[in-house]
Amino acid sequence: MKKKRNLKKILRSWQLYVLLLPAAVWIIVFAYYPMYGLLIAFKDFKIREGIISSPWAEPLFKHFAQFFQTSIAVTAIKNTVVLSLLSLFITFPIPIIFALLLNQVKNGKIRKAVQTISYAPYFLSSVIIISIISLLFSTEGLINNIITSLGGKAIFFTSLAEWFRPLYIGSGIWQSMGFNAVIYIAALLSISPDYYEAATLDGASIFQKIKYIEIPLLMPTIILMLILTVGNIMNVGYEKAYLMQNGTNTMVSELISTYVYKAGLQSAQYSFATAVGLFNSVVNFIILLLSNAIAKRFSDISIF
Amino acid sequence: MKKGILNNDRFFRYGVYALLILISIIILYPLYYVLIASVTDPAVVGSGKMLLFPKELYLEGYRQMVKYTPLWRGYMNTVLQTVIGTTIAIGITIPAGYALSRRDLPGRRKIMFLFTFTMFFNGGLIPMYLTVRKVGIYDSIWGVILPVALSVYNLIVCRSFFESSLPEELLDAAKIDGCSDFGYFFWIGIPLAKTIIAVLCLFYATGFWNQFFYPLMFLGSEDKMPLQVVIRNLILLNQSKAASSIGRSAIEGAKMAQQLKYCVVVASAAPLLAVYPFLQKYFARGITIGAVKG
Numbered sequence: 001m002k003k004k005r006n007l008k009k010i011l012r013s014w015q016l017y018v019l020l021l022p023a024a025v026w027i028i029v030f031a032y033y034p035m036y037g038l039l040i041a042f043k044d045f046k047i048r049e050g051i052i053s054s055p056w057a058e059p060l061f062k063h064f065a066q067f068f069q070t071s072i073a074v075t076a077i078k079n080t081v082v083l084s085l086l087s088l089f090i091t092f093p094i095p096i097i098f099a100l101l102l103n104q105v106k107n108g109k110i111r112k113a114v115q116t117i118s119y120a121p122y123f124l125s126s127v128i129i130i131s132i133i134s135l136l137f138s139t140e141g142l143i144n145n146i147i148t149s150l151g152g153k154a155i156f157f158t159s160l161a162e163w164f165r166p167l168y169i170g171s172g173i174w175q176s177m178g179f180n181a182v183i184y185i186a187a188l189l190s191i192s193p194d195y196y197e198a199a200t201l202d203g204a205s206i207f208q209k210i211k212y213i214e215i216p217l218l219m220p221t222i223i224l225m226l227i228l229t230v231g232n233i234m235n236v237g238y239e240k241a242y243l244m245q246n247g248t249n250t251m252v253s254e255l256i257s258t259y260v261y262k263a264g265l266q267s268a269q270y271s272f273a274t275a276v277g278l279f280n281s282v283v284n285f286i287i288l289l290l291s292n293a294i295a296k297r298f299s300d301i302s303i304f
Numbered sequence: 305m306k307k308g309i310l311n312n313d314r315f316f317r318y319g320v321y322a323l324l325i326l327i328s329i330i331i332l333y334p335l336y337y338v339l340i341a342s343v344t345d346p347a348v349v350g351s352g353k354m355l356l357f358p359k360e361l362y363l364e365g366y367r368q369m370v371k372y373t374p375l376w377r378g379y380m381n382t383v384l385q386t387v388i389g390t391t392i393a394i395g396i397t398i399p400a401g402y403a404l405s406r407r408d409l410p411g412r413r414k415i416m417f418l419f420t421f422t423m424f425f426n427g428g429l430i431p432m433y434l435t436v437r438k439v440g441i442y443d444s445i446w447g448v449i450l451p452v453a454l455s456v457y458n459l460i461v462c463r464s465f466f467e468s469s470l471p472e473e474l475l476d477a478a479k480i481d482g483c484s485d486f487g488y489f490f491w492i493g494i495p496l497a498k499t500i501i502a503v504l505c506l507f508y509a510t511g512f513w514n515q516f517f518y519p520l521m522f523l524g525s526e527d528k529m530p531l532q533v534v535i536r537n538l539i540l541l542n543q544s545k546a547a548s549s550i551g552r553s554a555i556e557g558a559k560m561a562q563q564l565k566y567c568v569v570v571a572s573a574a575p576l577l578a579v580y581p582f583l584q585k586y587f588a589r590g591i592t593i594g595a596v597k598g
Contacts, residue, residue, distance in 0.1 A: 010410045015485035016403040020415070023400030026454045027419060034427025034435050047437075098327065104320045116581050117328045120335065123576040125514030127532040131539040131569050132334055135341075140562075142337060145352025174331065186592040205311040231424060239517050243540060257429070264430040265521055277428035285425050 041275035063275035072259060080255045080280070083241070084233040086169055092229055095177050096222060099184035100210055115185070118178025129171050130243040134158050137167065161249040168240060168253075180225075187221045188214060223301045231288030234280050256280045335573070342366070342566035346559045349566075365563030369571065372564075377527060378534035379571075381445075382513060385530055389449040389512040390505055396454050397504055401462025402493050405470070406485075416463075423456045429521075436522050447522035448515060448530070455511070458504050465500040466493065502586045510576060531572055539565045 010017075036051070041063055043054045057063060067073050098118070105111040121129070136142045137157035144154040157163045195213045204212070238257035245253045256276060264273025296302040309315050341349045345360040353359065369375060403409055404416060427435075432451060441447040470493065478488050494501075516532040523529060537543045542561075580587075 006410065013406075013408070013410055013485070016406055016409050019399035019485075019489060020403040022396040023419075023454055023459065024415075026396060026450075027422060027456075029439065030432075030435065030451050030454075031422040031426060033438075034431035035425070037427050037431030037434050040431070040434075047434075051434075101320050101324055101327075104317065105324065114324050114328055116584055117331055119580065119584065120577060121331060123510050123514075123580050124573055125516060125532050127514075127516050127536045127540075128569055128573050131535060131565065132338060134540060135338065135565060135569070136334060140350045142352070145350075149352055174334075177327075178331070182588050183592060186588070206313050206316050207310040242517075243536065260429050261517075261521075265433060270430050270434070274428065274430040277430060281425055281428055288424055 038274060038278050040271050041278045043271055045271040045274075047270070057271065063272045064279060066272060067276050067279065072254065075251060076254050076256045076259045079252055080234060080236060080257070083165065083168065083255065084236050086165060087172060087236065088229060088233065090169055091173050091176070092226065094173055095180035096184055096218065098177055099181040099188060099218075100214060102181070102185060103188045103214070104206065115178065118181065120178070121175040122179040124175065126237065126239040126243055129175055130240060133167055133171055133244075137163075158244075159246055159248045161252045164244060164249045164252045168244065171240070172237070183225065184218060184221060187218055191217050220299070220301055223295050223299050227288075227291050227295050227302070230291040232284070233287055234284035335577075338566050338569050342563065342570045346563040350562065362563070364560060365567040368560055368564050369567045374526075375531070375534055375538070375568065375571075378529055378531040381528060382531040385445060385448055385515070386509050386512040388445070389453065390508045392449060392453050393455070393458075393508040394501060394504055397459050397462050397508075398494070398497065398501065399489065400454075401459055401500075402466050402489050402497075404459070404463045405466035406475075407472070419456050419459060433521055442522055443524040443528065445528065448519045449512070451518060451522070452511060452515070455508070458507055462500055462504060465497065469496055499586050499589060502583055503589070506580065506583045506587055513576060535568055535572055538568055 039051055040054065042057055042060050043051070044057050045051065045054045059065075102111060102114060105114065124132075134141075138144070139154050139156065143157065148154055155163070157167065191214065195217075196209060199209050199213060234256070236255060236257070238255055238261070241253050241255050242258045242261065245258065257280065260273045260277045260280070263269050263276065292302050340354060340358040342365060343361055343363060344354050344358045345362040346365075348354050348359050404412060404419075406412070409415075426432075436442050436447050436451060439450070441450060474492065475488060478492065483491075514532060515530060516536065519528075519530050519533055
């Protein structure tokens with residue numbers, strides 16, 4: 001009886017399913033079919049034989065084991081983790097601080113101008129960002145001109161390994177600070193004026209209002225964004241890392257994802273590269289579930 | 305109770321303004337510098353004497369750029385990919401976003417989960433590459449459009465928009481008047497969705513315009529490559545030397561090569577930077593809706 005009623009409901013909504021159809025086809029072809037393709041991590045995949053007919057790897061985890069035997073594995077894992085943690089600790093808080101600062105500006109025009117300026121770099125591609133870095137930080141670029149005119153010695157920023165991380169993190173902040181602040185700015189705007197009035201009556205300073213009203217009320221948003229950021233922690237922007245890579249900095253710039261690209265597409269080791277990529281995704285997914293569970297436990301905020 | 309400079313409101317406010325001015329300069333100056341370097345004699349740029357204003361106007365770089373055909377071919381490819389890609393993406397996202405916003409859609413939560421799950425777990429690079437080959441769109445414009453023709457994040461933004469802007473009473477009233485789901489979507493939903501369409505156009509168009517990795521992987525032929533790949537070759541792989549040394553002395557060529565790089569960055573970044581300020585009031589809203597209710 002109930003089933004029949006459900007069926008009727010589904011049939012009655014057929015037009016809604018039609019509207020959903022293109023997206024459903026897309027997700028099957030370009031999201032779930034590739035997931036099925038992950039099977040080749042456990043096979044000796046040959047393009048001609050296809051996913052089904054290619055023989056299973058023996059042992060099943062052969063390609064994973066192979067990855068951990070390479071010297072590059074440790075380097076790539078370490079680089080990925082270090083770069084993500086640096087991004088998390090340095091990059092994550094900055095949009096929050098920027099939003100708090102901007103929230104102090106009561107003049108609408110100035111506020112809007114600063115905000116507009118702050119998003120600009122978000123619309124630039126990784127290629128353009130890295131190109132700008134290479135132009136400004138090259139030996140004859142702006143930064144080295146300033147250094148030499150102050151009597152210093154030119155630094156090979158773009159080729160030295162120790163400058164890879166600062167440039168990567170710094171350009172990331174430069175590019176995304178304004179855009180990532182949007183959500184905090186909106187949350188700050190929704191704080192009721194009553195809190196501020198009460199605080200003013202008590203003689204609170206601006207700094208105290210930020211500390212005791214704004215930051216606590218921003219907390220739910222911050223935690224939500226933190227879960228999302230942590231849930232993507234192993235997916236550091238490989239495009240940028242790949243573009244910044246050169247012969248001298250691979251020891252710090254080789255990430256799991258750039259290695260997957262090279263092993264998979266440049267040297268056609270499909271099964272091996274898929275295994276490496278799968279390892280990365282699984283670790284990432286576990287971290288996401290953990291951070292979600294922790295946040296749920298301590299703050300009632302979660303994405304699932 | 306209140307002590308220290310942080311609690312002095314006047315100083316605090318000065319500090320805030322000073323920091324914001326500093327931040328604005330740090331963000332704008334590199335872009336401005338690239339712009340003025342693109343019209344200044346490269347010798348002056350290289351000597352570090354140009355900091356605030358263009359000096360010794362020199363437009364050879366732009367002249368060279370206009371003549372450099374691979375760049376324009378890349379530009380054309382990018383424009384084409386952006387226009388077609390954005391149109392398709394909007395055509396997929398808006399109807400789906402609407403359908404998922406309907407609380408009476410049977411199976412809504414389960415379907416939503418199937419979409420959301422792919423945001424956090426996916427097949428990755430190689431399986432995507434094999435999919436593109438299998439579907440038969442490798443080395444065609446579809447190879448760089450279809451794999452990114454839907455962003456689940458944008459879909460969630462769109463769904464939340466419809467949820468918050470179409471009151472349920474309106475739907476009930478329309479249904480009593482005999483309005484079908486199609487009719488409601490086309491005659492009431494879409495006209496109210498101008499904001500979200502503008503936001504999603506901006507997001508998708510930016511994504512298509514800036515695509516680099518997928519074209520590199522999914523296109524085989526040089527003449528289909530979009531602007532970003534051409535720029536990468538010019539600037540980061542230093543092909544600009546070869547491009548500008550034709551018919552010039554070595555010194556002249558090297559000088560040109562350097563300026564050409566600045567010009568190319570300007571030409572690629574300008575369209576998006578010119579458009580986004582007009583759309584920003586929309587997209588701030590778009591992000592907020594998506595993130596709060598996503």
